Amino acid sequence: xxxxxxxxxxxxxxxxxxxxxTVQDVVTAAVNRLTGESxxxxxxxxxxxxxxxxxxxxxxxxxxxxxxxxFAYALNTLLPEDVAVRESREVSPEFHSRFSARGKTYRYLxxxxxxxxxxxRHRAYHVYYPLDVSAMQKAAGHFVGTHDFCAFSATGGSVKxxxxxxxxxxxxxxxxxxxxxxxxxxxxxYNMVRIIAGTLIEVGFGKLKPDDIPEIIGSLDRRKxxxxxxxxxxxxxEVYY
Amino acid sequence: xxxxxxxxxxxxxxxxxxxxxTVQDVVTAAVNRLTGESxxxxxxxxxxxxxxxxxxxxxxxxxxxxxxxxFAYALNTLLPEDVAVRESREVSPEFHSRFSARGKTYRYLxxxxxxxxxxxRHRAYHVYYPLDVSAMQKAAGHFVGTHDFCAFSATGGSVKxxxxxxxxxxxxxxxxxxxxxxxxxxxxxYNMVRIIAGTLIEVGFGKLKPDDIPEIIGSLDRRKxxxxxxxxxxxxxEVYY
Numbered sequence: 177x178x179x180x181x182x183x184x185x186x187x188x189x190x191x192x193x194x195x196x197x198t199v200q201d202v203v204t205a206a207v208n209r210l211t212g213e214s215x216x217x218x219x220x221x222x223x224x225x226x227x228x229x230x231x232x233x234x235x236x237x238x239x240x241x242x243x244x245x246x247f248a249y250a251l252n253t254l255l256p257e258d259v260a261v262r263e264s265r266e267v268s269p270e271f272h273s274r275f276s277a278r279g280k281t282y283r284y285l286x287x288x289x290x291x292x293x294x295x296x297r298h299r300a301y302h303v304y305y306p307l308d309v310s311a312m313q314k315a316a317g318h319f320v321g322t323h324d325f326c327a328f329s330a331t332g333g334s335v336k337x338x339x340x341x342x343x344x345x346x347x348x349x350x351x352x353x354x355x356x357x358x359x360x361x362x363x364x365x366y367n368m369v370r371i372i373a374g375t376l377i378e379v380g381f382g383k384l385k386p387d388d389i390p391e392i393i394g395s396l397d398r399r400k401x402x403x404x405x406x407x408x409x410x411x412x413x414e415v416y417y
Numbered sequence: 418x419x420x421x422x423x424x425x426x427x428x429x430x431x432x433x434x435x436x437x438x439t440v441q442d443v444v445t446a447a448v449n450r451l452t453g454e455s456x457x458x459x460x461x462x463x464x465x466x467x468x469x470x471x472x473x474x475x476x477x478x479x480x481x482x483x484x485x486x487x488f489a490y491a492l493n494t495l496l497p498e499d500v501a502v503r504e505s506r507e508v509s510p511e512f513h514s515r516f517s518a519r520g521k522t523y524r525y526l527x528x529x530x531x532x533x534x535x536x537x538r539h540r541a542y543h544v545y546y547p548l549d550v551s552a553m554q555k556a557a558g559h560f561v562g563t564h565d566f567c568a569f570s571a572t573g574g575s576v577k578x579x580x581x582x583x584x585x586x587x588x589x590x591x592x593x594x595x596x597x598x599x600x601x602x603x604x605x606x607y608n609m610v611r612i613i614a615g616t617l618i619e620v621g622f623g624k625l626k627p628d629d630i631p632e633i634i635g636s637l638d639r640r641k642x643x644x645x646x647x648x649x650x651x652x653x654x655e656v657y658y
Binding site (some may be wrong): 249259260261293 | 422423424470471489490493498499500501503504522531532533534536538540563593
């Protein structure tokens with residue numbers, strides 16, 4: 177099992193695909209070069225192009241005799257600078273980084289200012305108009321709990337049920353006009369965090385009221401929720417097992 | 418007067434030079450395109466290749482009728498994404514962003530971890546070995562005051578005196594293994610902040626003791642101080658007038 181940080185700017189997400197370079201491609205290449213094997217990597221989530229990760233998890237089987245904790249050091253010498261292994265350890269053969277996951281935390285970073293930020297240009301969504309943070313905090317509370325999040329899901333997901341449990345959402349002001357949204361739950365539908373972020377931004381503008389959220393959830397109608405916030409503000413922070 | 422944020426990664430510092438692209442080049446090009454004039458820009462400091470800025474200041478003369486505060490918005494549409502104007506305003510003809518400056522604040526960011534950070538790779542200096550933060554804080558206090566900082570200056574500066582006053586240094590732990598050094602003073606010699614950062618890092622390793630600092634300052638000998646910490650951890654935060 178590897179825990180990976182990556183800057184998603186240059187990648188078309190985690191999952192390998194034709195005609196585009198992905199994080200899975202570069203990690204697989206490093207693992208195969210290190211082990212001399214032809215390993216198949218499973219990832220904890222797909223992640224869209226441009227999305228970042230602080231703690232993405234993947235796993236693979238190997239017969240290598242390299243000690244479990246040494247993989248991290250060795251792989252970092254073989255990986256490009258925008259992908260870094262933070263931890264490596266042996267797990268049981270039954271472990272699967274996606275199916276064994278009990279929950280995840282995502283972060284959505286907003287830069288709320290009249291002016292763009294050079295340093296955050298690929299790291300936060302730049303929102304020009306002032307946001308009402310306390311309205312966003314109040315709205316965020318309505319997401320907590322077990323709901324059918326169909327209204328907060330893009331088409332294209334292939335899941336049996338759209339019922340998910342959100343255990344916590346926080347909206348916090350950070351220095352330099354940054355607004356940090358952290359959201360934890362047992363699982364997330366396709367684009368769910370980005371649609372929740374986009375909806376909270378519309379609450380911040382005053383286009384939606386905090387108390388509109390239960391009705392939007394209840395509608396099960398994607399058109400009632402806000403826009404999908406862009407990928408480059410999103411971070412996969414941690415996967416829980 | 419323009420206040421500028423820039424990501425220094427792609428630039429050879431502020432100052433125009435032959436055969437390399439600089440921040441001054443791209444800001445001058447945007448100003449000239451906007452005004453239709455051929456303006457000459459003065460900057461608050463030179464800054465080395467790779468150094469970042471949150472509040473770099475520059476000034477120029479123009480006969481443009483564009484309102485003072487509108488320059489920022491208009492220039493941001495003409496600048497590359499890694500350079501952003503945060504403020505524009507009219508100043509007196511005597512104003513010079515370098516010679517009128519009364520002081521500056523710099524930041525030096527350290528990522529202290531066994532593992533590299535993909536997201537901070539151009540934004541913080543990665544230090545593998547654990548740093549003793551309280552020793553560094555104690556050492557930092559010795560820099561405060563008016564001293565001849567000759568031992569903390571690279572050759573190549575063209576200044577009359579190497580006496581400078583440091584009003585404040587702070588060393589703070591931030592989330593995710595980040596260590597933030599903030600340093601304010603009336604002016605800084607060439608590479609002074611990077612040499613102070615490098616010296617504090619050697620205190621953090623235990624190679625130097627906090628109480629060695631006064632002797633190093635007193636020696637006026639560059640060889641007694643620590644190494645010059647790399648450019649990509651340095652930020653010009655603010656210039657005071």
